[in-house]
Amino acid sequence: SQQGEEDPQALSIQEGENATMNCSYKTSINNLQWYRQNSGRGLVHLILIRSNEREKHSGRLRVTLDTSKKSSSLLITASRAADTASYFCATGETSGSRLTFGEGTQLTVNP
Amino acid sequence: DTAVSQTPKYLVTQMGNDKSIKCEQNLGHDTMYWYKQDSKKFLKIMFSYNNKELIINETVPNRFSPKSPDKAHLNLHINSLELGDSAVYFCASSQDPALGTQYFGPGTRLLVL
Numbered sequence: 001s002q003q004g005e006e007d008p009q010a011l012s013i014q015e016g017e018n019a020t021m022n023c024s025y026k027t028s029i030n031n032l033q034w035y036r037q038n039s040g041r042g043l044v045h046l047i048l049i050r051s052n053e054r055e056k057h058s059g060r061l062r063v064t065l066d067t068s069k070k071s072s073s074l075l076i077t078a079s080r081a082a083d084t085a086s087y088f089c090a091t092g093e094t095s096g097s098r099l100t101f102g103e104g105t106q107l108t109v110n111p
Numbered sequence: 112d113t114a115v116s117q118t119p120k121y122l123v124t125q126m127g128n129d130k131s132i133k134c135e136q137n138l139g140h141d142t143m144y145w146y147k148q149d150s151k152k153f154l155k156i157m158f159s160y161n162n163k164e165l166i167i168n169e170t171v172p173n174r175f176s177p178k179s180p181d182k183a184h185l186n187l188h189i190n191s192l193e194l195g196d197s198a199v200y201f202c203a204s205s206q207d208p209a210l211g212t213q214y215f216g217p218g219t220r221l222l223v224l
Contacts, residue, residue: 042201042215086152098167099213101154
């Protein structure tokens, strides 16, 4: 079964607004990563948060991790039209040597 | 310079044919992966090689056979293509097989008619 579940499946906002995407997972993890996929392109790594971290920032991105609730959120502040893409969370499980990807959130930022 | 490259970018073929997709990475990474992304964008790992050794082999039909001639290359050969094989196939690489950041190629869009 899929490790990560993301919500919402789709999100449409206006430029300048903040976008929040959530990811839930089921097993113990070493880290959680977020990736972006522009239409017709490969995935691009955005940020990695380790299981002993609670929050991490990178530019306009803020990621939180709550291991007790097995959930993470990705916040994009002051969104731009260029942020339009699919966003995936991926969990690195303690028991394996792989990343397991969530189903993704399609973000549309309207100019 | 392209970090992870795949060829071809598009592949349209008839059912029953055999085809190969090539992947090369110039990042010096030890681990390479093949993923399949279906029409709903669900991304599923198929295979992983670390230093030319197979370390992940998910439940995929044995019509799919990966081959790693060296650390920088991981090719995917598919025999007897079926309609359900239509998808986007991504190659990726990472330095840490146990969960490091992965770098993805641009994808190969396979359409089986």
